[in-house]
Amino acid sequence: MTxxxxxxVGPFYTMDTVMEEAQRCLLCLDAPCSAExxxxxxxxxxxxxxxxxxxKGAAETIRENNALGGICARVCPTERYCQQACSRxxxxxxxxxxxxxxxxxxxxxxxxMEILKKGEKNGKKIAIIxxxxxGLQAAASLLELGYEVDIFEQAEKAGGYLRYGIPEYRLPNxxxxxxxxxxxxxxxxxxxxxxxxxxxxxxxxxxxxxxVLAAVGFSAGKMLPMFEENEYAETAVEFLARVKANExxxxxxxxxxxxxxxxxxxxxxxxxxxxxxxxxxDVAYEExxxxxxxxxxxxxxxxxGVTILDGxxxxxxxxxxVTFKHRHxxxxxxxxADKIILAVGQKPDxxxxxxxxxxxxxxxxxxxxxxxxxxxxGDLALGDKTVVWAVxxxxxxxQSIHKSLQERGSRL
Numbered sequence: 001m002t003x004x005x006x007x008x009v010g011p012f013y014t015m016d017t018v019m020e021e022a023q024r025c026l027l028c029l030d031a032p033c034s035a036e037x038x039x040x041x042x043x044x045x046x047x048x049x050x051x052x053x054x055x056k057g058a059a060e061t062i063r064e065n066n067a068l069g070g071i072c073a074r075v076c077p078t079e080r081y082c083q084q085a086c087s088r089x090x091x092x093x094x095x096x097x098x099x100x101x102x103x104x105x106x107x108x109x110x111x112x113m114e115i116l117k118k119g120e121k122n123g124k125k126i127a128i129i130x131x132x133x134x135g136l137q138a139a140a141s142l143l144e145l146g147y148e149v150d151i152f153e154q155a156e157k158a159g160g161y162l163r164y165g166i167p168e169y170r171l172p173n174x175x176x177x178x179x180x181x182x183x184x185x186x187x188x189x190x191x192x193x194x195x196x197x198x199x200x201x202x203x204x205x206x207x208x209x210x211x212v213l214a215a216v217g218f219s220a221g222k223m224l225p226m227f228e229e230n231e232y233a234e235t236a237v238e239f240l241a242r243v244k245a246n247e248x249x250x251x252x253x254x255x256x257x258x259x260x261x262x263x264x265x266x267x268x269x270x271x272x273x274x275x276x277x278x279x280x281x282d283v284a285y286e287e288x289x290x291x292x293x294x295x296x297x298x299x300x301x302x303x304x305g306v307t308i309l310d311g312x313x314x315x316x317x318x319x320x321x322v323t324f325k326h327r328h329x330x331x332x333x334x335x336x337a338d339k340i341i342l343a344v345g346q347k348p349d350x351x352x353x354x355x356x357x358x359x360x361x362x363x364x365x366x367x368x369x370x371x372x373x374x375x376x377x378g379d380l381a382l383g384d385k386t387v388v389w390a391v392x393x394x395x396x397x398x399q400s401i402h403k404s405l406q407e408r409g410s411r412l
Contacts, residue, residue, distance in 0.1 A: 001005070003274055004248065004264070004274060005169060005248030005271065005274045006247065008170075013099060013102075013103040017309070018103045019050065019051070019053070021099065021138065022047050022050040022051045022065060022095075023053065024088060027044070028044065031045075032086070032087060033041075033085050033086050033095070035223045036085040036137070037082050037388070038081060038386075038389050038392045039065055039395070040392065040395070041065045041069070041101075042061055042064075042311075043095075043100075045061045046058040046100070046101070047100060050062060050103075054180050055104055055107050055108075058102050059108040059119075060115055062105060062291075063115040065153060066137075067090070067136065067140035068133055068136060068179050068182065068391055069101060069105045069177070070102070070105035070175050070179055071171060071179055071386050072102035072391065073099070074102060074170060075101035075390045076098055077096050077263075077297075077386060077388075078090050078098040079094075079292065079294060079295045079296060081388070083095065084097070085386070099176060114146065114185065116143075116183075116185075117144065117186075118143050118146075119147075120146050121146050121148070122145070122147060124210040125148040125208075125209045126144075126149050126211050127151075127152065127208070128152065128210040128212075129205075129213065129214045129215060130151075130153065130160060130215035131153040131155075131159060131192075132152050132161050132217040132378060132390065132395050133162055133378070133387045133390035133391055133394065134215045134377045134378030134379075134390040134394040134397070135160070135377070135378065135390045135394065136151075136180065136183055136394065137395055138190075138211075138395070138401075139183055139186075139319075139392070139394075140153055140394075141190060141395050141399070142402070143186040144186070144404055149188045149189070150191060150199070150209070151188055151190050151191065152205075153194065154192075154195040155193070156193055158190050159177075160219065161217050162176045163244070164174050164240070164244060165241060165264075167240065167243070167270070168244055168247070169270075169271075169274060170267070170286055175188015178365075189340065194242070202353055206371075206374070210321045211373055211374060211401045211404070212375070213401065214355065214377070215394070215397075216379070217379045218236075218347055218348050219346065219348065219349060220346060220347050221235025221237030221342070221345075221346055222342070222344050222345040223342055223344075224314065224342060226314065227342060228315050230319065230340065232338070232339060233317075233340040233341070233342060234252065234340075234342070235341070235342055236264045236268045236341055236343035239341050240268060240269075240271065240371045248274070248302065249276055249317070252272065253337070253339040254278055254338050255297050255337045255339075256276050256285070256337050256338065256339045257283065257322060257341070258272070258281070258282040258306075259283055259322075259342045260342065260343030261282075261284030261285060261286040261292055262342040263292070263293050265293065266293045266306075267297070268343055269304070270301050271306045273301075280305070280309065281306075281307045281335055281337070282323075283309045283312050283314075283333070283335070284305055285311070285313055285327070285337065287327075288308075288310045291310070292321070311325055311326050311328060312327070312333055313325035320340070321335070322334070322337075343387045348380065354371070355369065355374075355380070365381075365382060367393075367396060367397040370399060372408075375400060375401055376397070377394055377397035381393050
C-alpha cells in the first residue's frame with residue numbers, strides 16, 4: 001500500500017489489543033525499563049495501570065514526568081532506552097512501550113483529562129527563548145512550581161523542531177498543538193514572531209524577568225562547503241520545514257540523493273518516497289554498524305524503498321552529479337540526481353543571545369552560564385539531541401533556575 005505524506009505511522013491499538021500487549025509485561029520488581037528512560041517516566045508503573053484498565057492512573061504517571069508524553073510516545077527511539085532494557089528481550093520481543101504510551105495519551109486527549117496543575121504563584125517571572133521540546137517542558141515544570149512563564153518564539157507558531165522538522169507522518173501537528181494547549185492552560189503565554197536579538201534584546205529580558213532560559217535548538221542545517229553555491233542542493237532542515245508547512249504539497253523529483261546517516265536523513269529519504277519520488281538514494285559517511293539513525297527510522301526508510309549506501313565520502317560535485325569515495329575500500333561512486341539534500345548536522349542561531357564557548361557548541365555541562373540570570377537547556381546543553389533528552393534537560397533546567405532563585409532570595 002502506498003502511503004501519503006500525512007498517513008501516520010502505527011501501531012494503532014484498541015482497548016483490547018493494548019491490554020493484550022500490557023499483559024505481556026513480566027511486572028519486574030526492579031523495572032529495568034523505567035531505569036532507562038531519560039525523561040524519568042515510569043513505564044513499568046503505567047503499564048501496570050493499563051493492565052488493570054486504570055487509564056487515568058497511567059496518564060497521570062506519564063504526565064508526572066513528561067509534559068510532552070503524547071509527542072515522546074511517537075518519536076522517542078524507545079529501542080535505545082526503555083525497550084532495550086525490557087526483560088522480555090531475552091524471551092521473545094520487548095513490550096511496545098511507546099505504543100502503549102501513545103494509546104494512553106491519545107485516550108487522555110479524547111476524554112478531556114486535565115492532569116497538569118499550576119502551582120501556587122510565587123511572584124516570579126521567567127522568560128524562555130524558544131518553544132521546542134526543552135523549552136516547553138521547562139515551561140510546564142516552572143509553572144507547576146508557581147512561576148509565571150512567557151515564551152518567545154521567532155517562528156509563526158510555537159513548537160520549534162517538533163512543528164517544523166519532524167515529518168507529519170511521524171508527528172502530526174495536531175498532536176503538537178494539543179500538547180502546547182496543555183501548557184497554555186497551565187498559564188504559559190506565547191509570543192510568536194518575536195526574535196530575541198532583533199525585536200527585543202537579551203538585556204531587556206534580564207531587566208524584565210527574574211531569569212531567562214535560552215532553549216534555542218540546533219535549528220539551522222549545515223551545508224558542506226562544496227555544495228554551498230549549488231542550485232540543486234539544500235539542507236534537510238529547509239526541505240523538511242517546507243514540506244511540513246505545505247502539508248506535503250511538494251513537487252517530487254524523479255531521483256533524489258540524500259547525504260547523511262542519522263534520523264534526519266532517514267526522515268528526508270522516507271518523506272521523498274511518500275511524496276512520490278521514484279528513486280531515493282541515501283549515501284552515508286557512516287557504515288551501517290556506525291549509523292546514528294534509530295532502528296525504527298532505518299527500517300522505515302528501507303520499507304519505503306530507499307537505497308542506502310554506507311561508508312562513502314563526497315569528493316567532488318558538478319551541479320547534479322556527485323562523486324563519492326569509500327572510506328576503507330578502493331571504491332568510487334558517481335550519482336546524478338534531480339535533487340540533492342544534505343542531512344549532515346545542524347547548528348544553532350545564537351545571534352544576540354550573548355552565549356559563548358561551550359554553550360554555543362552544545363557542550364556546556366549544567367544549565368547555568370557566566371551570567372547569573374541566564375540559563376540554557378536543550379541542544380545547548382551537553383547530552384543527546386533526542387526529544388526525550390530535551391524533556392529531561394527542560395526539567396533539570398527548571399530545577400536549576402528554581403534552586404538559583406531560592407538561593408538568591410535567601411541571601412537578600
